Amino acid sequence: MNRHSDLAIEAEGLVKVFGRTRAVDGVDLAVRTGGVFGFLGPNGAGKTTTIRMLATLLRPDGGRARVLGHDVVREADAVRGRVSLTGQFASVDEDLTGLENLVLLARLFGYRRAGARARAGELLDAFGLVEAAGRQVRTYSGGMRRRIDIAAGIVVTPDLMFLDEPTAGLDPRSRNQVWDIVRALVDQGTSVLLTTQYLDEADQLADRVAVIDHGRVIAEGTPGELKASVGSGALHVRLRDPGRRTEAERLLAGALGVPVRRGPDPAALSARTFDSARAARALSELSDAGIAVDQFALGRPSLDEVFLALTGRPAEAGEAVREEEAA
Amino acid sequence: MTTTSPRPVAGTDERLRAALAPRTRPERPGPLAASLVFGWRALLKIKHVPEQLFDVTAFPVIFLLMFTYLFGGALSGSTSEYLQYVLPGILVMTVTMITMYTGMTLNADVSRGVFDRFRSLPVWRPAVLAGALLGDAVRYTLASMIVVVLGVLLGFRPEGGVVGVLLAVALLVVFSYSLSWIWTTLGLSLRTPNSVVNVSMMIMFPATFLTNIFVDPETMPWWLNAFVSVNPVTHLVTAVRGLMHGTVTAAQVGWVFLACGVLVAVFAPLAMYLYGGKE
Missing domain, CATH: 3.40.50.300 (P-loop containing nucleotide triphosphate hydrolases)
Structure with missing residues (x-):
């Protein structure tokens, strides 16, 4: 043609x-x-x-x-x-x-x-x-x-x-x-x-x-490229004992090499990362240190976040991050 | 990917693939074949929505009974004599009135998205409109039959005989078909089916009442008489009356064909233009 x-x-x-x-x-x-x-x-x-x-x-x-x-x-x-x-x-x-x-x-x-x-x-x-x-x-x-x-x-x-x-x-x-x-x-x-x-x-x-x-x-x-353009995903961790959050925060920051944020929930921590191998290592360091983890999730950025980042407003009301791998 | 979709029914997937596999396409239908397929659709719609025939059946019956017995005695001295005069007119009135529904149904097709499907097909473009009008012709014929049969039962005796009546109905259907192009144009240019009906009514009421359907125009003031005598519906009524009573002249029929030609020449291209580049 x-x-x-x-x-x-x-x-x-x-x-x-x-x-x-x-x-x-x-x-x-x-x-x-x-x-x-x-x-x-x-x-x-x-x-x-x-x-x-x-x-x-x-x-x-x-x-x-x-x-x-x-x-x-x-x-x-x-x-x-x-x-x-x-x-x-x-x-x-x-x-x-x-x-x-x-x-x-x-x-x-x-x-x-x-x-x-x-x-x-x-x-x-x-x-x-x-x-x-x-x-x-x-x-x-x-x-x-x-x-x-x-x-x-x-x-x-x-x-x-x-x-x-x-x-x-x-x-x-x-x-x-x-x-x-x-x-x-x-x-x-x-x-x-x-x-x-x-x-x-x-x-x-x-x-x-x-x-x-x-x-x-x-x-x-590609959907992947668009997601990558707004940055990485996030590891979310919820500890059994909120009293050990400071200790866990330090361990995770060291293992992941990125800043760790405290959530409004006193037992929650999250860090931006897309590297699942490092995330797995960080989790095993927590368990080595005897810090019990109730739940964790590695979330990839959703296209909602992409849309928000591109336009400055959400595409629709809905979940911000789809939890891809939840334990 | 977390969501692996469950297969709805075992075997569906294979059938789906099989159904998608053929990429051969049959030869395109010609203009006439495509129009007939759309005409078939119009008939199917009559079958599924018989309510739409209400206006075709009820209008003529009500009009004929009402006008014959309401005005007959006063206008012609006797209802049976008036019936001979008014029936051809009532026939024209009911059939031209129901042509308005062409525009309304068309507009509903447009707003429901059915039209876009048809417009996206590689078929002869006027076929959709021509086919719809073909289905309408069936409705016009049905309405005509009801008026004539009821009229005969009430004492209508056409001097033109069966042939005269059939020719009169045929002429009326041709005129209605031509007139429908106005409603097609309106149906494609107005927003809602309701507004199509309203505008159509505004045109049809004066066009059918300001004629020689009910009374001889000689009794009207000169200015109204002038309007009535150029109104194409008047010429149609004269020709239909002439055919039914065997007094028709070539000129009477000629005027009707002229009106049909003008209507189609003006509104068919306009409708096709609106259809092709809608918005």
């Missing part, structure tokens, strides 16, 4: 203005084919508007974008033939049954009557929706609804799939099912651009992440 053929998406200075608001204010993106690219930001950051432009539903007011090598404005039809869009703004018809929705889309893709029914049946089976096939989609639960939405997006397996907040409002079990579907899609060779407000989700699925705020990309990298 051309020298950029390894790029699924390349956008330069994309702009979209609604009235006086610059919803998207110069977004640059380079997304490789394969894997999941996470598009992360709070509500109203411009995620959905960017996706709608990339999926040819909105005309950009400025900048250029190519999707799978095709210009989204001049070659919109070629783009539409290879991508699919699923999410809050591209849904199925609630009045129709799950089966009818999939047959409808299959026929629009050019399947004949029997072929369309067969393909719809195959998808319903794969997504665990066989029993609900004959029910109107408006009666579906949140998780079923999201699965039928995604199934509708892969009636013909796309080369690039835009998933707009696919797990918003789902319970953990349904969320895991959606994640499994996304992983299966990627395994089969589809590139996925996923927007989310859940930092945890980007952490779980995405190979690379762009953080968007006020219509601009403010950071990009």
